[in-house]
Amino acid sequence: MPETAAVSIRNLSKSFDGTEVLRDVSLEVQPGEVVSILGSSGSGKSTLLRCINWLEQPDRGDIRIDGDRIGVSDTGKPMSRRELAGMRARLGMVFQGFNLWPHLSVLRNVTEAPIHVQGLSKAEAEERAMALLEKVGMADKREQYPYTLSGGQKQRVAIARALAMQPKVMLFDEPTSALDPELVGEVLGVIKDLSKEGYTMVLVTHEMEFARAVSDQVVFLDKGIIIEKSHPSEFFENPKTDRVRRFLEIEAPTVPTV
Amino acid sequence: MSNWDILWSSYDVFLSGFYNTLKLFGLSAVLAFLMGSGMVFLLEGSRPRLKIPLRIFIDGMRMLPFLILAYLLYYGLPSAGIRMSAWTAGIIALVIYHGAYFAEILRGCRATFAQGQVEAAIAQGFSQPKMFLRIILPQLILKTRGLLGNQLIILLKDTAFLVIITVRELTAAASSLSSTYFIPMEAFIVVIGFYWLISIGLELFIKMIGRFGAKRGFENA
Amino acid sequence: MDSGAWGLLIQGAWTTLWISGISIAIGVVMGLLIALLRVAKIPVLHQLLGVYISLARATPLVTLVLFIFLTAPTMGVNLNRNVAGIIALTLNTTAFNAEIWRSAFNNFSKEQREAALAIGMTPWVYFRRIMLPQITITSLPGLVNEMSFLIKGSPAIAVIGVVDLTRVTNRISAVTYDPLPPILAAAALYMLIISLLVWLQRVAERKASRLAV
Structure with a gap:
């Protein structure tokens, strides 16, 4: 094992109204690694991702980002809002529904947190934002407002917005599920580029072929339990369990990879 | 001298009334809006502690005529040992009363707000006050601008009630001029013109804010 | 507060209610008529009514009450205080009601008219039997809401000496030297009246939403 894991999840459990959605989940993500979380809907995969940046609070277990525990401070008490905000700023999150802020232009969506959370000057934040918008191919739309953009364009801006905080880890929560099929490719293309650049990423997705192409590790969740954790080639060609085999048969690749 | 000449000769009375009304309106509009936004901020979070008291306060104000609140502050409170000038009582009444209405307008809109945007801000490490100020409040204003505008006009009109508790505002000016020179028609036409x-x-x-909003895809509320 | 004070208070409440009630009744009907005239877009009249609505909505009730009460004698009309109050409240609420009715007309679907004329209804029968009943139901929540606003504005008539539910508190405290209890009692009575209207508005909203489906 190399130095500190970028994300380390140990014995995580979470229930909603008495229903256990995550049961004793453990997972390590090494720096530079891309991990895909697969599973049918209701398997708990989005909840797992949302626990990583404490949008959901797990009932048991602990999560460390770069060795530092999130949600619980050194004294064992729940983190203050301020401490939590500091931890969250190390994680970039991309949502299924984009969640851009409609009253701000594309550029301001990207600069807002660097200026008002990290305390960057406007000029620094804009320089950083323009480089990222360039990277996701949205630089020419910087003055537009979100409602004028297509879903794919919105998601690319959302990716730039998350990257602008220079996070240690990027979390993707079904980033293409809300997109029309013809727009999926442009977003997956951007994520694939990021994986080549060595970003550490955890993604929840339904795009099997894509997961196979970009992941270093594939995790399969079923009813809140990790039942397989393996290299993509092994996972897709030689699944260990019947459950995964059945899942792969149903989830035939829908969209060609980029 | 015609009636209008008489009026013109006392234009300073109108101007000072106009100025007082504008001052009452401007000051209490700003303070009431701050108060309303503050109450909505206190209602943020999953289990706000002040939810029930704020609900009672807001609903209570919405069931009262403005004048009875002004009466309470100006005539009623001295029996409880709290004395203030008509002007102070008037401003406080305007702020409390319309603060509650502003809070209700903003709260109603906040309840329909997409949770995803708030999560995006939390995930980026925004503190609660910064998120409210930079992400939530600007959108609430853009979305409710029509209702906020109506409320501002109601606030303006409520300043006239203060003539009854002896505040020297615009309507008081018309009233005193009309009784001094017995020219009510002309005096009130001028004053109504001012309000208009x-x-x-x-x-x-509000239309200007509307254009600002339309550019961002916010339809008319 | 003794029973005499309560008696005065109830009288004040009654004055508020009957003066507001008459104004509301006239205002709802006049509002409908003005909305119809506005929908017809008759030149000049359309603009004149527009100016009236804009002016009436911008003028504070207190100012309007004073204006009417003080101006009438200069034109040789001696107005009783109550009548002056009713005129002012009516002029005010009519303007708001006209806009409520008008927006209901503007939002009414045109297809129903074609369907009615196609089966041989005259325009009047169509208006009376098809359009008006639906428009009344969709306007009702707004109209009831405006009634609450009128009650909340009605203390304006105190300025010309009508002893309504607000002004009566001065009269009681002139005797008892303690204004706080009558003011609080009056506030409670206002809350009672308004909460009744708020309840009515909810019922009306439920009816209106059933129509929308």
Whole structure:
């Protein structure tokens, strides 16, 4: 094992109204690694991702980002809002529904947190934002407002917005599920580029072929339990369990990879 | 001398009334809006502690005539040992009363707000106050601008009630001029014109915000 | 507060209610008529009514009450205080009601008219039997809401000496030297009246939403 894991999840459990959605989940993500979380809907995969940046609070277990525990401070008490905000700023999150802020232009969506959370000057934040918008191919739309953009364009801006905080880890929560099929490719293309650049990423997705192409590790969740954790080639060609085999048969690749 | 000449000779009375009304309106509009936004901020979070008291306060104000609140502050409170000038009582009444209405307008809109945007801000490490100020409040204003504008006009009109508790505002000016020179028609036409003017100005201001909002895809509320 | 004070208070409440009630009744009907005239877009009249609505909505009730009460004698009309109050409240609420009715007309679907004329209804029968009943139901929540606003504005008539539910508190405290209890009692009575209207508005909203489906 190399130095500190970028994300380390140990014995995580979470229930909603008495229903256990995550049961004793453990997972390590090494720096530079891309991990895909697969599973049918209701398997708990989005909840797992949302626990990583404490949008959901797990009932048991602990999560460390770069060795530092999130949600619980050194004294064992729940983190203050301020401490939590500091931890969250190390994680970039991309949502299924984009969640851009409609009253701000594309550029301001990207600069807002660097200026008002990290305390960057406007000029620094804009320089950083323009480089990222360039990277996701949205630089020419910087003055537009979100409602004028297509879903794919919105998601690319959302990716730039998350990257602008220079996070240690990027979390993707079904980033293409809300997109029309013809727009999926442009977003997956951007994520694939990021994986080549060595970003550490955890993604929840339904795009099997894509997961196979970009992941270093594939995790399969079923009813809140990790039942397989393996290299993509092994996972897709030689699944260990019947459950995964059945899942792969149903989830035939829908969209060609980029 | 015609009636209008008499009026013109006392234009300073109108001007000071106009100025007082504008001052009452401007000051209490700003404070009431801050108070309303503050109450909505206190209602943020999953289990706000002040939810029930704020609900009672807001609903209570919405069931009262403005004048009875002004009466309470100006005539009623001295029996409890709290004395203030008519002007102070008037401003406080305007702020409390319309603060509650502003809070209700903003709260109603906040309840329909997409949770995803708030999560995006939390995930980026925004603190609660910064998120409210930079992400939530600007959108609430853009979405409710029509209702906020109506409320501002109601606030403007409620300043006239203060003549009854002896505040020297615009309506008081018309009233005193008309009784001094017995020219009520002309005096009140001028004053109603003033109110009309401010209302039209407010409507233009709201339209301006509307253009600002339309550019961002916010439809008319 | 003794029973005499309560008696005065109830009288004040009654004055508020009957003066507001008459104004509301006239205002709802006049509002409908003005909305119809506005929908017809008759030149000049359309603009004149527009100016009236804009002016009436911008003028504070207190100012309007004073204007009417003080101006009438200069034109040789001696107005009773109550009548002056009713005129002012009516002029005010009519303007708001006209806009409520008008927006209901503007939002009414045109297809129903074609369907009615196609089966041989005259325009009047169509208006009376098809359009008006639906428009009344969709306007009702707004109209009831405006009734609350009128009650909340009605203390304006105190300025010309009508002893309504607000002004009566001065009269009681002139005797008892303690204004706080009558003011609080009056506030409670206002809350009772308004909460009744708020309840009515909810019922009306439920009816209106059933129509929308």
